[in-house]
Amino acid sequence: MSALEFDAVSVRYGKLTAVDGVSLTVPPGQVVGLVGESGSGKSTLARAAAGLAPVSAGRVLLGGVDVRRLPRRRPLQMVFQDPYSSLDPRMAVGESIAEAMPPGTSRAERRAEVARLLELVNLDPDRAAELPGRLSGGQRQRVALARALAGRPEVLIADEITSALDVSVQGAVLNLVREVQRRLSLSMLFISHNLAVVRYVSDVVAVMYLGRIVEAGPAAQVLTDPQHPYTRELLAAAPSARRNLLDDPGDDPLADTEPADPHHPPSGCRYHPRCPIGPLVHPDRTACVTADPAGDAAGRPHSAACHYAASHPTRRSA
Template sequence: MSELVFDNVSVRYGGRRGGLTAVDGVSLTVPAGQVVGLVGESGSGKSTLARAAVGLSPVTSGRVLLDGTDIRRLPRRRPLQMVFQDPYSSLDPRMSIGESVTEAMPRGAHRGRDARRAEVARLLELVNLDPDRAGMLPRQLSGGQRQRVALARALAGRPEVLIADEITSALDVSVQGAVLNLVRSVQRRLDLPMLFISHNLAVIRYISDVVAVMYLGRIVEAGPAEQVLTDPQHPYTRDLLAAAPRLGDDTTGDDSIPADIEPPDPHHPPAGCRYHTRCPIGPLTNPERTVCATTDPADGAIRSRHRAACHFTGSGREHPGTSATSQGGSPL
């Protein structure tokens, strides 16, 4: 089994003036056989980190390691495969389903047309699709069926690590649960390590063994899923949980939370803790906590199973919403 490690990875676009550091010094491990859920609001750098892993975004500094080997030194067939967000654009509309899956197979892995056809049938059955659909075009399938094909195509490449980037966000709610159940079933059956990216905390909780929370290009909290989602240590994680809609709850928070504060410009992130301009326990509400605006807490974050980049880790436990996600049940 393989382990994927992001070692102090940064991804920067543009020059010194006007450039954007989309991922800034991220260290994260996807352990063998486990699912790491990466969550954060839009623009936090989640997808950029995923694209860096598969070589679609340049790594400016740091390394992405697979079992200790820099992925840039791996052979051309990368043992990392990615399932993208939009099933309508991730498949070639001119190729049949069978041709798309076959194209992703390693060269020489299945010699002969019959062997390749049998492998396509096996993969389609693995993702709960009728092998008879191999001759159909993507436009003849529904969104959920296309995403199943995209998963089969990724598995055709014989990956050692699978990366899923918001794979249910473009689907109807009625099929999201079925696709999530399929992904979890396939991951467990194949014992594949997976980086699963989503902005939906319910989805992350349902599928993940480990949760990492990303904000403005950095990991602000990471640890076992149950611990992070039931006992969050970082104010940003608590705010995400408080903002998540809950059945039978018509509230959106309380007056102690600074509301409608514009996020910082990612081209010019604030000094110190990047969340301090929006933080309900930082200098915005506690002026004496000037350390938040001057010193980056990530530099001193404890390397433990559950860690948070916050000078006042665990403060504000009364923050609303922390207990709501402790309830189990369906991801949707």
Template sequence: MSELVFDGVSVRYGARRHALTAVDGAHLTVPSGQVMGLVGESGSGKSTLARAAVGLAPLATGRILLGGTDIRQLRGRRRPLQMVFQDPYSSLDPRMSVGDCVAEALPRERGRGGTVRRAEIAHLLEQVNLDPGRASMLPGQLSGGQRQRVALARALAGRPQAVIADEITSALDVSVQGAVLNLVRDVQRQMKLTMLFISHNLAVVRYVSDHIAVMYLGRIVEAGPTEEVLADPRHPYTRDLLAAVPSRIPAPAGGADGDAFAAIEPADPHHPPPGCHYHPRCPAGPQAHSGRDVCRTTDPSDDAAARPHRAACHFAATADLAPPKRLRTEGAQ
């Protein structure tokens, strides 16, 4: 059992007037052996949530559980939760060989000599479709896609139960993104890993994920099975994300008002609006519909579990939202 649970997680930086709540009471469950895609615009708190899971960002409130155990109780032991970072050019030590980078994450066990460790390194490199002969090379001698494969091999070397992949294709050439995505999907299925896959690209998330969660200004605003959420999103922000995806399909008639609301600048994360954080930009909120002042005063996250897709929207069950745009995924394949 390697279910990854974020239970009311908050991450704050600074104090008093300069305080910033990067993650605000996030509740999210990544089912055991499955992939949860996490999407949202820049600054929504996706990477901060990931960094909190591996101990690189301090928890202000809440807890993170892996297999029912608080990750803070795992310090000093083998880390069953590993992370692959966004930038393959800075995540590897340029002075260490590829083999040393991978070996650094291998558990130290008695009776395992250098021959055994070299064989295990070779196996890990083969597992990520990289020639074991490159083990003696430095990261600077590899391409971006090859470095990201080394980073994935290093994460697998820790024998994790769960892996967090943070925008792992965004720094790569388009020509190699598909190959890396196919590799990640194949490795995850073969090893039955629990995975949190973070991306701003909805097509990529749809390609690799069993479930999807949407984040806005530090809060999880919608979550559910990928196909269900993308076919019938119940939060206006999810619909706006879908509407922003380039498509050859014409936008539905009457979508101009929604576009106008989406064009409004996001709120200052240092001073988020009360109630629903999205209400100043929401085409289904009080700016567009009279009588919906509840959006300004009450946080819809409090009873999200009772709504479709756990949507943090007071009007998630209503049908007065424009139909979502179809999402093409050919580019991810």
């Protein structure tokens, strides 16, 4: 087992800094859930680890080795969001899986390994001869997982792997991911915008906003006692038995506030233009506008990047 470490990683595209100085560790054999709304930089961070996005500053380490120095068949594999575009439609399922295997095995060994992997992801080995077009979205995502496992990874990155699936299928895929991770003792970075999904599979939760980690810690602690107001807002927005996403927000001044332009992030705390405990509600809290809270975040619970992390907002009606 290996740890995946992001050491002050930044990813820039021209004037846009999609990931800004992120430090995060995926411990050996554990699942780190990375959560945040669209555009926060989650997928870009994952692609940097997989060598699919340029690392402008910092390092991504796998077992203490910079991933840029690893061989092409590195012990890190990624499962992507869209099961319909992750497989070659002209290639049989078994061929796609076998293509990802390390070289040096015979044809018979590859066939046996393909069958084993299909069984591991709860698919009939006879599916190996079929084209992806004959499979459902959930079945294709299982094949994509089998293909990733064919590379014999020590670390697996799952990027929004259930978001394109029907709700009825999502639970089965999540159960499968959790079972496979535990059986193989994989280290996993699990990316989602859905806190309920992250809660189900993760040992550690990290929350990302505008390219930065704003809170991270053990999943049970972060999700029951969140320290950053953005984490609390994500939890408040999650559907529950008493509340759903179609509920009227009433007079909430933050309900329709859009994220800041990532090309021109706010000064100080990047969340302050939307924050329910910041200067929008408390004009005297000027530190939120002038000082970056990330500098001393390590000294706060969950490394929360918030000057007023201990201050909880007024509860909203449920």
